[in-house]
Amino acid sequence: MNRRPFDPRLLRRVPAARRDLALLALLGVIAAGLVVAQATALAALLATAFDGRLDRPALAGFAATVAARALLVWAQGTVAARVAATVKAALRSDLLAAVGRHGPGWVAGQRAGQLATLAGRGLDALDAYFTGYLPQLVLSVTVPLAVVARIGLADWSSAVIIVLTLPLIPIFGALLGWQAQAATERQWRRLSLLGGHFLDMVAGLPTLRAFGRARAQVDVVRRMADGHRAATMRTLRIAFLSALVLELVATLSVALVAVPVGIRLLGGGLALQTALLVLLLTPEAYLPLRAAGSRFHASMEGLTALNDAFAVQEGAPAPTRDGAAGARPVPDGRGEIRFEAVTVAYERTTALRDVTLTVRPGERIAVIGPSGAGKSTLLGLLLGFVTPTSGRVTVDGVDLADADLDAWRRQLAWVPQRAHLFAASLADNIRLGAPDTPDAALSAAVRDAALDEVVAGLPEGLGTVLGERGHGLSSGQRQRVALARAFLRDAPVVLLDEPTARLDSASEAVVLAATRRLVAGRTALLVAHRPALLENADRILRIEDGRVTELVPTPAGEATR
C-alpha cells in the first residue's frame, strides 16, 4: 500500500480540522521567517563580539526573535494538539457508529476485539502524527525555502550548493523509507497477534492451571516475546540505518558549503558576519527534512491506525436508513410472521435450508434440535441480524429487508444465550433502550424476572455498578437480568434463546415461571433444549441440519401427571 505523508481523506472526513490545519501551515511559514531572523541577529552579534564590542541592537533583535519563537512554539504545539484531539474524537465516534451500522453479525467474534482496540489505543497513536510529524512536515517545506532565500541574498554561491544537495535528503529518505515502511507494517500485525495471544492465554489461565500447563505456557509467552524482539530489532536496524545515512548526507552537504566559505574567509574574500550566517543557517536547511523523515517512521503507526479507521468506514454500508427512515414501512408485531423459502448460508455452513413457516399472532412456538442446527439463526433472522441468502421473512406482510428495523425491533423482546452486560449500574443494564423507565416499572420487571433476591444481595442494590462485561454476576444472575430486560420491553413478540441453558433445576424453575409470565399473551419463539420449556408451547418445531419439521404436540401435562 502506498502511503502518503498526509492522507487527503482526512480533510474530507474531518472537516472540523480544516481550519486548524490551515493555521498550522501559516504558523510554519512564520516559523521559517523567525529561524532566518534569529540566525541573522546572532551572526551580527557574534561578528561584532569578535572585535570585543557589544552590538546592542543585534542583542535586542536576538532576544526579540527568541521571544517570538517561544510564542510560536506554544502556538504551533497547541494548534497541533487541537487538531489531534478533534480528529480522534471525530474518528472514534465515526468508528463506533460504523459498528452500529454494520450490525452485530459483522462485528461478532474477533473483529470486536480488534475494533475495541482501534477505537481506544489504536487511535491514540495519531497524537504522535499530529503533534510530532505534521508540524515538522510543514517546516520541511517552509524552512529550506526561507534559508535558501536568505543565504542567496548574503552569498549566492553557498545558496547554489544548498539547492543542489538538498534533494539528496528526500531521495535517500525515499529509498530507505520504503524498506522501513514495509517492516513497520509487519511489526504492527505482529503486535496485534501478540496482544491477542496474551489475552487468550491470560483468559484461559484457569484452564491451563487445571491441566497443570500454566507454568509451561510461560515458555510460549517467552518465545512470543523473543520473536517480537527479533522482529523489532530487524525493523529498527533499517530505520536507524536510514537515519544514519541521512545524517551523513546532511553532514557532507554542510561540509561542501563550509569549506569554500572557510577558504574565502581566510583569503579575506568574505565578511565574518556572512560566514557566520551561512554556518548557522546551512544545517537548518537540512534539519527539518531529516526530522520529518525520522518522524515519519514513528508516526506510521498513527497513519496505519488512520488507514484502519477509514477502511472500517469505507466497508460500512452507507447509512441510508437515516435518510429514508420515514419512508420505510413498520411491520406490526401483532401481525403474522412468515418465513418464505428462507435459506441462510454462512461461509462454512448452511444454517437454514428452504425454510417456510408461518407464526400466527399469539402463538408460542418452541424450537428444538441439536446444537448448531440453526436454531439461533432463526431468531437472528427475526432480529434483522441475519439476512436471508434467498427467500424472505415478512411480518404483517412487510418484508423485513425493507422494514424500518429500529421500529420493528422495538416490538421485540430478546433473551439471548449469553446477554452482554454493560459496565454500568444494574438498573441501567435492565433499562437498556428505555432509560426513562419509571422506578415502579423497573422494580416490577425485576420482580417478574425473579431478580429481586439477587438485587437484595448486592451492596448497592439496583445502583450497583457492574464491571466490564458484567463482571461480578453469575450466569444464572445474568440470565435473570436479560429476562428483566425483556419484561421491561413489554413487546408483542418475544424471542428466547435457551433462557435456562446454564441453570440448575431449582433456579430453572424460577426462571421458567418468569418465562411463562413473559410469554403469556404474546407471540413467542423459544429456542429450547430443556423439556421444561416445552410445556407451554402451542407448536414445536424441530430443526435438524437446517431443515424445519413440525412435531405434533403431545400436551405436556399428560406426560407430567
Added chain:
Amino acid sequence: MSTAPRRRRPDRTGGAVTGPAEFDVAGPAAVDPPVRTADRPAPPVRAGAAERAVLRLARPYLGRLVGAGLLAAATEFAGLALMATATWLLMSAAGRPPLDRLTVAIVAVRALAISRGVLRYTERLAGHDAVLRMITDVRARVFATLAARRARAPRSGDALSRLVSDVEAVQDLLLRVLVPGAAAVLVSVVAVGGAVLISPPAAAVLAAGLLVAGLALPVLATALTRRSAAELAPLRGALAADAVDLTHGAADLAAFGATDSALDAATGRARRLARLERRLAAAGFAVDAVGTLVAGLTAGAVVLVALAADVPGVLVGVLAVGTLSAVEIALALVGAARQRTQLGAGLTRVAALLGDTTTAPTTPPADATATAPTIPPGGATAAAPSAPPAGTGRADEGGPEAIRAEAYEVRLDEVTVRYRAGAAPALDRVTLDLPPGRRVAVVGPSGAGKSTLAAVLTGAVRPEGGRATVGGRDLAAYAEDELPRVVGGLLAEAYVFHATVRENLLLGRPGAGEEELAGAAAAAGLLDWVRAQPAGWDTVVGEEGGQLSGGQRQRLALARALLAAPPVLVLDEPTEGLDPSAADAVLASALAATPAAHSVLLISHRLTGLVGLDEIVVLDAGRVVQRGRHADLVAAPGWYRDQWLLQEAAERGYLALTP
C-alpha cells in the same frame, strides 16, 4: 507503540538556536497518552519503589544499558563539540592565521561530524537491544506470576493492557527516561566544566540556564503531566469501556434499540476528552515555549557576561553557540520527566505483579520448558503427534514417575469451606470417599456447593476445616504442577483457546496420537464435527471458542478432559448446553471411555444417566442431605425423588414428541 523507533530530538548539525528544534521534544502529557487504556487505580506501591523493583530486572543487562547511556552522552557531546569547534574555526579564520594553526580543528570537525552519526546509530541499537531483551524477561515473568496466582486472572481489556502496555512502560522507562536523562546530565556537567576553563562568570550563567532547563522545567512538566493524567484517566477508561460495550454488546444494543443512545454517550465522552486534551495541551506546550526562551536568553546573557569579562571574541562565539547546544540538550530532561510521569501507573502495576513473584516463588521460566505441552500462538500447527503412550494409566513422559491410578484414593473428611469469614459455609462438614474405580455423582440445586467441592479436589480452594487427602497425602502437600496430573478434568468455565482443535485437545495430554485424539473426540461426540471440517483437526477455533456453537465448545472441553484422563476425573456439568438426548449419549460414552481403574466425580444438575453410578451425593446449602445409589434415592422421599419425577416426566414427554 514503543517498538517503533523512539521519537528523538534530532541531531543538531549546527545553529541549534535557529532550528525549529522545539517540536522535536515529545509532545506534552495532554497529547501523548499519559495513562494507557485501562486505567485502574494503581496499587499502593510508590512510583519510586516501582521503578526500583522494575530496574532490578535490568541487572543482567546492566553492562549493555550503561554502555548505551555512555554512547548517548558521547553522541550529544559530539554534537555540542562540533558546533563549538566549527564556530572557533570560522571565527579564527577571520583573523587570517596561517593554515597550519587550524589543521587540528579541521580534523576535529570532520571526525566529530562523522562520529556523531555513527555513535547515535550504535547507541540506538545497543539501547533497544538491551531493553528488548529485558522486556522478554518481564513479559514472561508477568505471565508466570499470573500463572502462579491462585486467584482469578484478570480478563479481557484489562489483561491486554497489563501485558502489552504496562510491560512497554518498562521499555519506555529505560529508553526514553533513564538513558537520555543520564546522557543529558552528563553532557551538561561537561559543558559547564568546559565553560569554566574559558570564563567562570559565563560558566555561572550557563549553569543557571542549565538548572532552569534541566531541573525547574522538568519539575514543572512533571506537575502538569500528573495533573492532566489525573484528569484524563477516568475519561479514557470510560471511553475504552464504551468501545468494548459497543462492539461486544452490539447485538444486545441493536435488539433493544439502544445503539444510538450508547453511541451518543460514547461520542459525548470522546468530545469531552477532546476538549480536555486541547485545554491541557495549551498548558503543556507553554513549558516548551519557556524552554526555547531559556535557551535563547541564556546564550544572550553568556555573550553579555563574557564581553564584560573581556573574553577574547572568538571564544565569545564558541561560548554562545555552545550554550545554545547545551541548553537544548538539557531540555531533553523535560521530555524525560514527562515520560516518566506517564509511566508511573503502568510501572506500579508491573511492579505489583513482579512483587508477587518474590512472595510466591515460581520456577524460573526456563525450567518450566521441560514438559512444554503448550498452545502455540495463533493457531500454528502443532508438533507432529508422537507415539501414544502404552497402557491405560497416565504415562506422562514429563513426570518423574508414572502415575498409577490405584495409588490415588480421594478422601474428604468433614471438609468445611467458607469463602468469607462470617458467611454461611459453602461446604459444611462434607465427607466423601472416592477409591480408585468408583464413580460418584454430586447433585443438588445451584449454589449447593457442587463446584466448591470440585474446587477443593483440584486444589483451587483450601478447606477451612477437615481434611482432604489424595493417596493418603494432604492436598496441600501436593506441588502445584503435580496435582493436575492426579485430579482434573472438565472444570467450570473451561476455556477454548484461539488455536486449532488439535492444540486445544493436546493441552489435555501433550504428545497424544491421532488415535487417542479420535477416541476422546468420539466419546465426547465431537469426532463427526471434526471430520466434517475441511481442515479437520487443524480447524482453528475463534476467540473464546467463538466460531463453535455452545454445544461444540462443551464437547471440545469434555474431549480434552477425557484425553487428559487423570486417575481422579472431575466432570463439572459435562453436558451443559447439550440437548437431553445428546446429553445422555455423551455422558454414557464419556463414562465408558474412562478407564475402569480411574475414579470419577460427576457434577450434574441432570439426574438422568446416573443409574449405573456407585454413589450419588445430594448437596444442599453445603451439606450432604442424601446419599446412596440411584435406586435407593428414587425410592426414598426427598429432593432427589422430587427432581427425578419432575425431570423424568418432562423428558419422557419430550422424547415422545420425537417422530
